[in-house]
Amino acid sequence: MTEKIKFVQGNEACVEGALYAGVDFFAGYPITPSTEIAEVLSKRLPEKGGKFIQMEDEIASMCAIIGASLTGHKVMTATSGPGFSLKQEALGYACMAEIPCVIVNVQRGGPSTGNPTHVSQGDINQARWGTHGDHSIIALTASNHQDVFAMTVDAFNLAETYRTPVVLLFDEAVGHMREKLIVPEAGEIARVDRLRTSLGKGVDYHPYLPREDGRLPMSDFGGDHRYNVTGLFHDMWGFPSNNPKVVSGLLHHLNDKIENNVHNITRYKEHFMDDAEYILISYGSSARSAIHIATNRRARGEKMGVLELQSLWPFPEAMIREKCANAKAVLVVEMNMGQVMRHVKAAVDRPENVFLVNRIDGKLITPTDIKSLLRVIQGRGV
């Protein structure tokens, strides 16, 4: 039993989750504060017969995992802001060609090389719109190591289910902090494996012809079937097409497969949310401070709760509107200039009651930071 309890960094919890989900190929380029993910996988992956490659840069790493995924592997790369910027072009290719992959971004201060060793949550919108064109994407996050583990497993599962890149938006504070992790027994958390075509060798296989349920079975590239993969708009054979029907059909498909499943993809936690009049919406390490405050305020009888977001994209608009319907005030606690706050404002019925509680100096937002703004909002002065 005790060997299943670990005391590890958040980055190591991510590695444990990836291994549990069945990762067998990792390509990356080290960058603070994500480096431990590559470091630990460089040891662990070969031990279980997987492949670890340190590439020449982040662009090549992203391309390598896309290729490996096509050949049938469960793949991941890990980086931070500057590397995540470099990966955007290939990320768009994976969206377009519908290639399952997991990209971890352990966020640090930006823009540019920014504040390498300090915490930030400034890449939320980059995860959504960093690559060009009307694509859709899934992004998950977590505030503690048990959830880092669970969300990493989920990321692999969602990538396979929807044939899409999934971004894990962690941050420096959770990535580097150490705390308890209990690794579940094999089978305790369900694993989604690759949906492969049942067509045999020599039978015509259409890589982009959906089944009745809308899913696209894959065929390991280089195996039984020959097919084309491209970043251009393509038909069911995977060949380039600019036929307006094909173009709009594919773009609708890329968006619908994710946006129509928001309710299936949305992940969140409620802390003291029953009858809450003041709601703190937060995610990642910021949520730890928000929960700290709400715990103390509830002990004093104040009706305060925390809505902790674990999926950020597709944005859980409907869920947030419903949860905040009776709130006197909604405070979005995050470490950026209001990237999630803007989407919360757009989601709720009374946007004038939504406030930003942020910190952008590289320090973890503290319970005191939240408390002082709360006093102002509640009309009690500073």
Added chain:
Amino acid sequence: MKRTRLIFSGSGGQGVITAAIILAEAAVIHEGKNATQSQSYGAAARGGSTRSDVIISDEDIMFPEVNQANTLVCLTQESYNTYKELVRPGGIVITDSRFVTTTKKVDAKQIELPMYQTVMDKIGKPIVFNVCMLGAVLGVTEILKPPSVMDVLKSRVPEDFIEMNRKALDLGMDLGALRAV
């Protein structure tokens, strides 16, 4: 025990961060408690002030940083000067008497221990200075059972060095026990 907050500080290379990790790991793995360990990373690896925060609790721990430490450990003058205000009024400050001269302006029980000197006299290897410090913390605060910490050391230290670490831990505990609170 409700919640204990500790800050370990010193200069890079003294092993204060490793000591913090060992203590927190012992609490989680061997005593079934919750613990967090965090540290501020900078560009420098050696020299300069380093600090690591540990919180040990029976309950969930949310905010992982320590602002009011129950126990503050300072192994250099610079870290003492920088962090002495972070001890909770009435808390404990443990310093090494060779490296730190304390001031009276701190509202806490200040315990100066000749940890470095004892390690050099009895073992002769500065590498276990941090483990002696950890022993002193256990001796003074009785926050965890010493075998829990020893078990973690056994899992992290090469076999040939386990006895040296055990001795350093014992030396620290003896020093600390004399000043137990």
